[in-house]
Amino acid sequence: MSRWLPSPLVSLGLLALWLLLNQSLSPGHLLLGSVLSLLGPLMLRRLDVAPLKLRRPAAIPRLLGVFIADMVRSNFAVARVILFDQADRRPGFVRIPLRLRSRYGLAALACIITATPGTSWVSYDPATGMLVIHVLDLSEGDDWSALIERRYVGLLVEIFE
Secondary structure, three states: OOOOOOOHHHHHHHHHHHHHHHOOOOHHHHHHHHHHHHHHHHHHHHOOOOOOOOOOHHHHHHHHHHHHHHHHHHHHHHHHHHHOOOOOOOOEEEEEEOOOOOHHHHHHHHHHHHHOOOEEEEEEEOOOOEEEEEEOOOOOOOOHHHHHHHHHHHHHHHHHO
């Protein structure tokens, strides 16, 4: 069974995504979505990616709560910078040493940083663990390294490592 259906949850997710994107439950979409949902995990298996193991999944809601609160706060801060403080804005790059080494944790951190308005993931060096992000406004006293470590990396290490 696992030879033909190596990841039933991934298959189910792919089928659901296919049907949602096409907004149809027609027999053709069900058939095509089923074929794609069976082939998708087989192709992913050929990539030889390590399986995802969550160490403490109970920390995921805390991470989502922190992320959503930061996103709302950042939206207002970016709007204020763009609308009112054009002259005072100081964009720049910030180098952050990371203790996070999990692929999945790094991917989650990349999504979090890039989805948060005013920040962007620029590069990551796996040899040194150095992350470079771009920040729209480098305010005085903001320690981005401590902020990222305290708010996200600790929870991601708890979840993935």
